[in-house]
Amino acid sequence: MKISELSRRSGVSIPTIKYYLRDGLLPQGQATAANQAEYGEEHLRRLRLIRTLVGVRRLSVSAVKEILGAITEEGDLHQIFGIVTDARPATKLKKQAKEEETAEGDTPGVADARRLITEMGWEVSPGTAAIQTLGDVLDALADVDAGIGWQSLLPYARLTDRMSELDVKQMNGASGLLELAERAVLVSVLLEPALLALRRLAQEDKSARLFSGTPE
Amino acid sequence: MKISELSRRSGVSIPTIKYYLRDGLLPQGQATAANQAEYGEEHLRRLRLIRTLVGVRRLSVSAVKEILGAITEEGDLHQIFGIVTDARPATKLKKQAKEEETAEGDTPGVADARRLITEMGWEVSPGTAAIQTLGDVLDALADVDAGIGWQSLLPYARLTDRMSELDVKQMNGASGLLELAERAVLVSVLLEPALLALRRLAQEDKSARLFSGTPE
DNA sequence: GATAACGGATCGCGCTACTATCCATTATGA
DNA sequence: TCATAATGGATAGTAGCGCGATCCGTTATC
Structure with a gap:
């Protein structure tokens, strides 16, 4: 599969794919010539995972990079959970505010x-x-x-x-270790916005029952 | 209280305060002359709330603005919960990807x-x-x-x-309606990162018990 | 043998959350 | 009283992020 097909099947533009390749989010394809490379199904899976984490979970590209690094390095599932847990969502603030x-x-x-x-x-x-x-x-x-x-x-x-x-x-039923790791990421990271959405829906339901129509 | 004291007591730089004033996040102070204005304790509270939502919860400035607007407009608590629930955390993506x-x-x-x-x-x-x-x-x-x-x-x-x-x-114990609304925001919005952190800690505990040291 | 696509690199862009600078005006204190 | 400093208001500049646009020489394709 060449980059154009990868782009069509994933719905990600070629410049964006190139950007991910440059940044190390997506592994390089198998080079067949000075300006030709071959991509496989794994690249497509990776790309979909990246777009899910960036697009739906809204992680920063650098955070996704950390997580993907954790997936790729061999290790037990607990280690993967740990690194995923540590992955930072966004940039830090400046100092000031407090000395703490x-x-x-x-x-x-x-x-x-x-x-x-x-x-x-x-x-x-x-x-x-x-x-x-x-x-x-x-x-x-x-x-x-x-x-x-x-x-x-x-x-x-x-x-x-x-x-x-x-x-x-939710971790049951994954076959390989890599697939298990990807599943861990999905369950741990992608479910986060879903859980917050569920909580907000439940809040709206509860607040309707308790507070609606009872101003000061 | 003048802007310099507001800056000192809040730990927020004067240019940033000016920026919030321009953007309508922080209400204007009471003007006493062409170039003098007086700020009160409510401004300090507001500023602290803004910095908490932006700094800790990492909401965008525009999202904070929506939430503060919801707080300020009079309404019952259920309405406030609803608007806070609707407040969007970040920017959207471009199209592409899917027709859906x-x-x-x-x-x-x-x-x-x-x-x-x-x-x-x-x-x-x-x-x-x-x-x-x-x-x-x-x-x-x-x-x-x-x-x-x-x-x-x-x-x-x-x-x-x-x-x-x-x-x-958690909503019990607030006195005024404004204070109640601020409390709703804190409970609903600020607790979100805390809940995710708690889940991740629990995950690490559970994964240690189940998966550690059992590679493929 | 013309045309299109490829990879690789560089530049630029729009957005966000500020920061810096300039300004005329007003408070402050020796 | 008068130099100095701070004030509010406006405009411009900045850094980082996530790409998009363009150019390049090379390679597949019809």
């Missing part, structure tokens, strides 16, 4: 996040990016004085614990 | 999303953006042949249903 940003120790929020993890009995690697994310949110909640602390998140944590059991159940 | 994008009817995924909502007994306005989001994910799952359909999402939906009950419980 540059401090080398844990922020109060991160300490609370670790408390929550201990309370749940979860065993996770202590440097996971998710801990930082959770800590950032707890810091922000404290900053705006929302009255929502880590204990308030415990019931949420119990629900996500059950969710993750569903997640690992 | 431009089709005016529902995609198969959106139809499935509506089936799921019916099955859950949820009552939501039929034009909610969350339905589209959910449909997009279902379409993407079908495209990559993941074997995950709307029925697979039912157990997830039941968990998010319980989550939303927690969410509305």
Whole structure:
């Protein structure tokens, strides 16, 4: 398959494919001459996966690159889950705002996040990016004085614990290791917007029953 | 309070504050002269909320603007929830990819999303953006042949249903209507990255127990 | 043997979220 | 009182991201 066919079958323009090739998102095809290369079905699968993560999940190209790197390097599924978990969604902000940003120790929020993890009995690697994310949110909640602390998140944590059991159940039925890894990415990453959408729908349903038509 | 004090107390640079004022994210201060204006505590609160949504939740400035508009316009809490739910997180993609994008009817995924909502007994306005989001994910799952359909999402939906009950419980204790609306935004929007982080931590825990050290 | 497609590289573009600079005006303090 | 600094308002510039457009010399195709 040449690049034009790859473009037609994937619906991705040739300049975009070239861009992904340059950036290392998509592996180079088998070169047959100085200016000819052959692409296979794996390239098509890859390309579809990339477009799904970028288009639907709205990950940055660099984040997708990290995830694809994790898939490609051989490793057990737990390692893949770990790297996928660590993949950062977007760019960071500048400094300013607070000194805590540059401090080398844990922020109060991160300490609370670790408390929550201990309370749940979860065993996770202590440097996971998710801990930082959770800590950032707890810091922000404290900053705006929302009255929502880590204990308030415990019931949420119990629900996500059950969710993750569903997640690992979705992993059955994949054949090869590569396919299993791709499936892990889909379940872990692509389901995220779906879960948020489900929560918002459920919120709308609940808020209709409780708050509608009852202004101050 | 003048702009320099607002900047110091919020940690946001003066040019950025000016930018938010221009963009209508932050209401203008009370003008006391041609080149003097007075800002109050509400401006400080607003600014902190903006920085939280942009910095922690990583919403785009335009999305934050929509949400703040929803807060400010008087309305019942259910309306606010609805508008917050509809607020789009990022920019759209170009066309191409599939013809379904431009089709005016529902995609198969959106139809499935509506089936799921019916099955859950949820009552939501039929034009909610969350339905589209959910449909997009279902379409993407079908495209990559993941074997995950709307029925697979039912157990997830039941968990998010319980989550939303927690969410509305968090709404207690706010005094004014404005404060209630801000709280709704925090619970609905700011908790999203926290929930994803919790799910990832739980996934790492579960995958460690099930998959670690068992390569092909 | 003309034409089209190929790969590879470079340049440019539209968008976002700011940042920097300039300006005339107004507060501030020795 | 008068130099200095800060203010609001406007305009212009910036960095990064995700591509698209174009040129190039080479190679398949009819």
